[in-house]
Amino acid sequence: MGLFQPDTDIFRNRDALREDYQPEEIVGRDDELQQYISALQPVINGDQPPNVFLYGKAGVGKTACTRYLLSELKADAAEYDIDLTTIRTNCEDLSTSYQVAIQLINKLRDPDDQLKPTGYPRRQVNEWLWEELDSIGGTIIIVFDEVDHIEDDSILYQIPRARANGNLTESKVGIIGISNDFKFRESLSSKVQSSLCEKELQFPAYNANELRDILRQRADIAFYDGVVPKEVIAKCAAFGAKDAGDARQSLDLLMEAGDIAVEQGAEEVTETHVDEARASLERSRIVDGVAGLTQQGHLVLYALVMLHEEGETPTRARTIQDRYEIVCERAAIDPLVPRRMRDHLNELAMLGIASRVERNKGEVGGRYYEYSLDTSPDLLLEALDETVDMVGVTEAIQKRLNQSY
Known part of the structure; x- marks a missing residue:
């Protein structure tokens, strides 16, 4: 008998629990699906596809609903002789419109005719993009997942207006932008907001x-x-x-x-x-x-853990800066300026290791953020063992370590 045998008692199809599994029916999103269907209705009517912007936290069904509805839309479009093409690109590793355009072109081209990541004039790249889109013809919907990673909004402005500007003649293109950042829309220029956010859908937490x-x-x-x-x-x-x-x-x-x-x-x-x-x-x-943080990120986190153990959190960034500078001195490492230190705090909040809450004290106190741990300090100290050895411990940290062993 071999070392590996199929499981016949617990799992029948374990892949059904994976992120990329597409169920035949979407549950828990009836209202959002109905709004989404209404937004995409012009496609079946043969009209210009709308630009739709979805936002909500990770894991609330934005991508799953999009995959499901676009699959249904393609099937229905075929029944009504509507030429529909859908293109999906994840922008997680893309920060510029130039990079997005290159990736789109490569998705549309044959594998033996791919562009390099850099080295082309921006105008030429845009012309290649219009050529590729127009060569497809019909109706095209481009899905930009994690669209908030794009730092400049040039492509988000150009694609929705490509037909009106004469860059496309054979294709009608619409964009679906998906973002986990509720404030991403505010970072867009007003001209992009009016085109990209033609239809907006918010996905609340389940x-x-x-x-x-x-x-x-x-x-x-x-x-x-x-x-x-x-x-x-x-x-x-x-x-x-x-x-x-x-x-x-x-x-x-x-x-x-x-x-x-x-x-x-x-x-x-x-x-x-x-x-x-x-x-x-x-x-x-x-x-x-923690493993994904830089050394400076480890020092910022350790400073926050110290304040947590001393009962000093939630606290403002300037208090954390003071403790962080002490930690850096003990580690014989030059501290970052406050703005860069706050970047590390915000990264901790994004990772769910810390929490960040906005406070507004009116005209007297103004607006500011308070930070606190949002994770077990025992596990954090275990993950920060090298930093703890390098910096040393306070009385409160030593007490926590004694309780852990």
Whole structure:
């Protein structure tokens, strides 16, 4: 008998819990789907496709709904003899309109006719883009996922206006922009807002009931019958709703709980497995998040941990700056200026390691941010072991370390 054998007790189709799995039906987003359908209706009418902007936190269904509706739209368009092409590009690693244009061109070209990342005049790149789009013809919808990573909004202005400006004659192009940043729209120029944000849809966080429906739908596909009781679904949904209303987190939690059940040779997934899975995922998230920080990021985080252990959080950036400079002195490293130090604080907030809350004290105190830890200090100190050894400990940190061992 070999070392590896197929699991026949817990998982029937584990891939149904993965991020890239597309369910046959979207649950928990009825209102948003109806608004989305209305926004895309002009395509079936043969009209110019609208520009739609979706925003909401990660894991609230923006991308899943887009994949689902565009699949349905393509099928319906074929039935009505409408030539529809959809193009999706993730902008996570793209920061300029130039890079976006190059990637779009390469998606449209044959593999043996690809452009290099750099080295072309901007005007030439734009002309190549119009040529490629016009060669397709018909109706084209371009999806920019994580569109907020694009630092200049040139392409977001040019594509919606390409036909009106005479750059396209054979194609009608619309954009769907997807962003996790609620304030991204405010960063756009007014001329881009009026075109890109022609139709806007906001996706709120899922509540516990919606997450239960999503988890039950996936669990019925992913697991064998009777393996996942309703109590497990409810617990995963409750954790997801409490954290951020994030379906991705809840699905990851259910998958990890299932993996633990398989490892332990259990006959079903239990609430204990969910607790173990949550602890495991939290540890992995922190380890990965801290590992991705620079040395200066580690020092900023350690300063915040110190203040947390001393009961000094939530606190303002200037208080953290003072402690951070002391930490840098102990580590014999030059500190960053306050603005750069705040960049690291904001990165911690983006990673979910810290939280950032805006305060407004009116004319007397003005507006400012307060920061606090949003993660287990025990796990953070474990992940920061090299920084702790380099900087040393305060009395409060030593007390925390003594409790951990």
